[in-house]
Amino acid sequence: MLSWGTPWWLLGLALLPVIHWLHRGGEHRRVMRVSHLGLWQSSTANPPAAGRHQPPDPAWRRRALLALLLFIALAEPQWPQRHPQVTLWVDDSLSMLTLEPARAAGAVTGSTGSSSSSEAPQATRLLEGLAQARAQLEQFAHGAVAVRALSDPWRNLGPLTDGVVASLAAGAGKREGASPPAALLHPDKLNWLVTDGADARLAAWPEGRRPDRLIQVANITRNVGLERLSARRNPSDAGKFDLLLKLVNGGNAVETRELIFATDAGEVGRSSHRLDPGTSVFASVSIPAALTVRAVLQTNDALAQDDSIALDLAALRKRRVATDGRCPKSLVAAVDAHPALALAPQDTSDVEAVLDCGSNAAAQRAATVRVIAQRTPVQVSGPLTWAATVPESRRIALDSVRLHLAAQLQIQPNDAVLLAAGSEPVIIARKGASNLMQTSLDFGTMAATAGPEIPLLVNLMFEQLLEKSLLDEIAITDRGPAASRVVPLAGVELPAGTPQTSAAPILSDGMRPLLLAALLVLLWEIVALARQSYRSAKHARAGSA
């Protein structure tokens, strides 16, 4: 049934009789003044004295049509679509991989195999929800269906085919989802949502919009998952890593789980944890340095994907630095003592950085810190100035009295001076194919006076060289706070009284076609006026001739 967005504009239709009245009496006709009307009585075409009204200007119909179209367009007519398009938003978060008792999963899994009802009694929430969606789409929507995942809403996956279902199942849980962008929530399309309701953010749609239909699959209410695993170097023992693991009870029952840490060398820790519903606990353990670590919960539950978590510890390993034998011992000792750096022989090839003190053998292999000594060390003159690119917190308080320079560095275009003494550069970051940092500091002289300058300068130069923070490095894997939640949150469901808009018609906006029609009528009117003007001018010329 036709409805109106702003029906009060329809009051403007009352102007149509006014338009007709304004065109009465043939004002459209050309008028010519004469001395005495009685002279022309014999040639009267339509004598007013006879009581016959002249017909109104035919243009009134055109102008009335223009007004009619405009007022109707402004009233925003809307009528129901017979075959509305449906956008099926699919929540592909990790919780959607929770196994549920299969009901219609077999109808959609087809090619997915692993969830076929004939082979397993259970299917994931994702497959179950898509199965329900497919069934409802077959009953209701005869228009086009576009499937979009909440984790990648801008990608239109097309209709709900087996391939799309398999693609969604394969990609679920890999990325966190978000509510649909407002730009994709077309008012002339139905927006359905398949979700378990465990993440309220996915149902909080922009501009107060709500799904036209909510397909919610959430029968399982028990789950404990591993949300986050982080690791850092043990500050007192460089050969160990400290692990911190967050366990979350995403269900509505008290759960107890056995937690096991394992590396490539085998199990390195085990603990038992009891979690109340909706709470989380942290488990910490120190393990020997390894390349990877894995934490596993026992026993498994319906959402197996969050019962284990792995962490790549490669980021915590020490960087090997090839050291030149000509380097001062104090400098080599500072590299050796650095928790993130490890000394390597001068001719080693698989190093990440090189400390070059005059031997160019390894200069071009990797990022290089080159200590240049070309003259007798002299004490620096002028105030020490750090570059703006060096954060204030990382600047080292240096005593210029104890600093000596053994060379004079030449600045080239695009070089960055990290430290300068007066106008003389002290540490320069050279731009080139491989990172190169040069310094004219004489670390041998500096070593004569006890102080922290050399280790701090070594850390600063290698951090700038490798463009990483070498101290307090942390490796982390985080699944997000809602990854293990399987219980629907309040507010996700459609509120009571809200009609399931699958029954409510989706309305088409009739404003645009009406405005287009009004534009065409307006063009018609302009052309008619132009023709009338042309004809009048033509007659006037004929008359004057």
Next chain:
Amino acid sequence: MATSSLIRAALPSEPELQAFAAAAAQLLIDRQPRAPGSRTVTRRAGVGIQHFDHRDYLPGDEVRHIDWRQTARRRRPIVRRFESESVSDWTIVLDASSSMAAHGGAKWRATVRMAAAMSYALLQVGHRVGLLVFGGRVLSQCPRGRGQHHYALIARLLATQQPAAAGERSALGACVRHLHGAASVFTISDFLADDEMRRDLRAILQRCMTLHAIQPVDLAETRLSLAGELDLEDVETGVRMPTHAGDGANALAAAERSAMTGRLRGFCARSGVVFSDWDITQPWQHTLLRHLLQARSSC
């Protein structure tokens, strides 16, 4: 629509006026056959007044001309009438309705030139001349007077007159009460009215001894410049009428114009009004002289 500069008329030059006055002098000083006895005047002192007959008193007649003896005998007011002398009072009545301004105001310009020339000629032979300009009412008036200086007054008035482009009707009858004592009335009008102003002419005729009527005719008023369906608007009444303009309509209008002139001419002949129609493309001198000759022959 004619602008005021177009409508405003240029008066004849002094040589034109003098030439015309010389030619018309003999026609203008001839003794008039009948004149109302109320205000005959003489140009020279000592010239007497000859009694002509009696008639009933009409409002506006001089009380001193009431013949009391006849009044007592007939038991109603009776005034004496006199034979006029060679000079008398003239009033020139000018139509300044909007129809005179139509089609560029050619009729008005021609009319003003004729009125000026007639005034000049009458003043030259010693007549007293007044001027009435009428539209829907009397628009302006110049009292009767004589002499060259009076022509200056009339000329100034004529030069400043201009008919309204639209909305000014023709009400010749409005002049009747202003014509008291005029021996001769010289009316210049297009007489474009439903009855060709015959009723107004008849009323004026009651107030004067001689009535002249000049009808300027502009051929443009029966020729439409546009063709096809259009509305005609009467410049005086504003009434509109649809018509199909073309050669046929023009011919019908010309015929109607001729018929109106014919009806007016017949009326004037029956009523003793000296009538002439004037194609304004013709020189006003010829028309006036022919008209005065016609007036003399009709006496």
